[in-house]
Amino acid sequence: MSQEAVSVEPHEMLYLPMRRRSTSEYVTTPEGTRELHIFFGIKEITIDEPDLLSFGEALLAQDQFMAGSATTWSSGEPYPWERVRELLETLLAEDILSREAPKPPAGREPNQRFLEAEAKREAPTEPLWWNPDCPRVMEQLVGRPLELGFLETVLPVHRLAHPALDAEGRHVGEMNVFPEAMRMKRPTEWRVCPYPGSRYRDEAPMNVTALKSMTRHWKPVLQGVLAVREEFLRHYSLLPDGRWQLGDLHALSYAVLALPTLLLMRANAPVPNGALDPVLSSMFRVTDGVRMMTSYLLLLLENSMAYDAPMTAAELYRLTEQTNQFLSNRGVCAGPPHMVEEFFATLLDGKPVAGAPSSTAAWDAELPAAMxxxxxxxxxxxxxxxxxxxxxxxxxxxxxxxxxxxxxxxxxxxxxxxxxxxxxxxxxxxxxxxxxxxxxxxxxxxxxxxxxxxxxxxxxxxxxxxxxxxxxxxxxxxxxxxxxxxxxxxxxxxxxxxxxxxxxxxxxxxxxxxxxxxxxxxxxxxxxxxxxxxxxxxxxxxxxxxxxxxxxxxxxxxxxxxxxxxxxxxxxxxxxxxxxxxxxxxxxxx
Known part of the structure; x- marks a missing residue:
């Protein structure tokens, strides 16, 4: 128990400090009963008693409330106080409720430790890039050279483009660059996440610089994703009801990541390091989140999903939120909820890009090779x-x-x-x-x-x-x-x-x-x-x-x-x- 075990009195004021971090859903069990699942970060509450469903719904509408008023949250007769007190004391013990009003941060933002660690991090002062310098770079990193022709076997294709710089001087992988020793220090604006849900005011900040770049190139990014999706569906079929197989969605994300990587890694006229179109680097960043999420669902050792499990844009968003995949120790996803939803609708449903005429990009001809x-x-x-x-x-x-x-x-x-x-x-x-x-x-x-x-x-x-x-x-x-x-x-x-x-x-x-x-x-x-x-x-x-x-x-x-x-x-x-x-x-x- 996180808080002192003191009995709750009806006149007490209680607070729900991270209400904006909560998400919820109704689930129908195999037995046909209805449950309310509420998520507060990594903590989950399941309400399976039918007469308490209204209690859960009312709880999520409160920033603060008098303890005794919770007896009126019933859809029928008021709850007995003894029953409500037991529920409130349990929520207090789990640090979901608090007896103290939330206080604004005094001096230190939640992400201060992250920023201090980043300032102390040792980083290369000159760009390191694989093509064609793989032997020299690998020797610098691990003490042994490696021929470029074996690189994809040693380092997965989905990570190869990470350390490359685009035309805006940003790493394609931004904070996720692997190997870490190839990540330079780039001027970056950070902000505490204001979006409701699992990442709200998380200690890891959001990368505002990457978000601004994504926003500038948003419609071309969506058009590029549609082009890769069309090429992918020349080889694969959706389920009869139009949904994706989860494993195929993972493969589609791989195809999107392969496009900028191919342009950077090919021997004939490669895109020079530092010259990659920011549209392509933005496509990589936003799609890599889908790769990570689908990989997580497929390979989760407990309750993993089958390769042919049906997946929709709405279900992908729900699972990403509820499994805390918008968070990482290197920062939270910077995409506002409406942009994430639009991207999922484009990638999974083929939603046309509103207000943007179809155009042929210089790299459209490379789509079959990227596949x-x-x-x-x-x-x-x-x-x-x-x-x-x-x-x-x-x-x-x-x-x-x-x-x-x-x-x-x-x-x-x-x-x-x-x-x-x-x-x-x-x-x-x-x-x-x-x-x-x-x-x-x-x-x-x-x-x-x-x-x-x-x-x-x-x-x-x-x-x-x-x-x-x-x-x-x-x-x-x-x-x-x-x-x-x-x-x-x-x-x-x-x-x-x-x-x-x-x-x-x-x-x-x-x-x-x-x-x-x-x-x-x-x-x-x-x-x-x-x-x-x-x-x-x-x-x-x-x-x-x-x-x-x-x-x-x-x-x-x-x-x-x-x-x-x-x-x-x-x-x-x-x-x-x-x-x-x-x-x-x-x-x-x-």
Whole structure:
């Protein structure tokens, strides 16, 4: 309980300080009963007693009220005071009601801590951009170069354009630039959010500079979104009632993001960094919110939605509000509710742009190539993400094997156990330490991967690449040579302990060997998709093979973020000095 448990008296004045932050909806249960759901930020109230529905409705109309007056909020006879008091005391305990009147901020705005942290942040003073400087930039970021022709496999297409600067000098990704080390400091006007709903006066501010740019280019942004939508629907169909499948809506958002990314990343006449049309950067920013929201709904480990779940503009807005997806630790969505609703209606319903004549943009001819790029990028993202899920399984097996083992302080086995224990909370944070969660994620990524192929030019159903085949080793058995080599190396580096501890090390070696065999299969599928991207962008494919060490760069780019992912092979190298080289052709350990 957040407030002092003091009984409420009828004469007390009570306050609902964040009424403007509330949202509500009526829900019909499977049993046919009607419930009122009220949301105050991350807190949810469910009223399922029919005679209390009017109480909930009246509560949302109050900024302040005398406690005793709540007995009159009934649609029939007044509520007994004892019943109302119990309700009010519960709301007080949850900090939804308050005994003190809200006070205006004194000196410090709610976003002051955010602004102070941003002022102290270390940032590059010169622009960093991937095309064509990928080897130099990657080496600066993680200490190892990477050929440009492998970039889409290491970094998802939906993040590639983030650090690029548009013609207004703004990062395409604004505050969400990933990797963070590529985000410069740009002059930005911030404001506490005034919009009613979940983001009202949140501690994270809204980016007014980005909003002003969006407003200047709003109608061309909507026209551009309509153009991508039309191209997308040449390959996909809506449900019979005109609604979208949730997974297809996620793929559509990917196609929108792929358009500016293609123009920036192609080898032939790329748009120079700093010259991107602000219409395109604004399209990217507003659509990336839809990508994040649809991805969240598809991959939520509890109560996720099916790929073919129907989705409308109104339902998307409702879910975004009620799941607090307008908020982030880097700022709240700056779009006013009416602009968000208009954008959703344009993207999902194809609503024409009022008062704007249809026009042909200079990049309209690139829409088919952008579709190909986006759908190939979505396939790579699905492969990348599911391989991480397989690595989480390997972490879980090794963690379970090591947890009961004791070793002398400073011993190799003890160091390995400590490292795995230190990494384990990050695995738990992802939710993928549980087999049921991994199965759900694999099913979703499989649907994304196979469905994305339908959006490519020249697609044939009989040539569909099956997702499971990408994670099925070419041979039924794990590579025995690699398994034995790993067993010998790990035992040797750990001082060859005997008995149960030696058996544990063999479990570690066998689990890693099994994962490497799965990774080899995935590397084959990834390199195939990357080769298609390089041909599309008219860039050369690297002469060497894609490796597991290349994939680990994504993990290194996440260090220091809430998205950190421990890499299993880094653990072996750091704690036991075992280095592993893995490509689709072979595994080498030394």
């Amino acid at each position: 190909d790029y986006g759908m190939l990028g979505l396939q790579l993202y699905s492969l990348q993400s599911n391989l991480w899920s397989h690595m989480c399984r390997a972490h879980a097996v090794i963690h379970a094997a090591l947890v009961e083992v004791k070793d002398e302080p400073g011993g190799a086995l003890g160091r390995l156990r400590e490292r795995v224990e230190r990494d384990w909370p990050m695995i738990q944070l992802s939710g993928l330490h549980q087999a049921t969660s991994r199965d759900l994620a694999e099913a979703r990524y499989g649907e994304m991967y196979e469905r994305a192929q339908h959006g490519q030019r020249g697609f044939r159903q009989d040539a569909l690449h099956r997702f499971q085949e990408a994670f099925t080793p070419a041979r039924d058995a794990v590579d025995e040579r690699a398994r034995q080599q790993l067993r010998e190396l790990i035992r040797s580096r750990a001082g060859a302990p005997s008995g149960s501890r030696g058996d544990v090390l063999d479990t570690v070696a066998d689990t890693v060997a099994e994962h490497l065999s799965i990774e080899r299969s995935a590397l084959r599928a990834m390199e195939g998709a990357q080769r298609q991207i390089n041909a599309l962008l008219q860039r050369p494919h690297p002469a060497r093979k894609l490796s597991g060490a290349d994939l680990s760069l994504n993990h290194h780019l996440r260090i220091g973020t809430i998205l950190m992912r421990p890499h299993l092979l880094d653990t072996l190298q750091d704690e036991l000095g075992v280095t592993i080289e893995n490509t689709e052709d072979a595994t080498y350990c030394h």
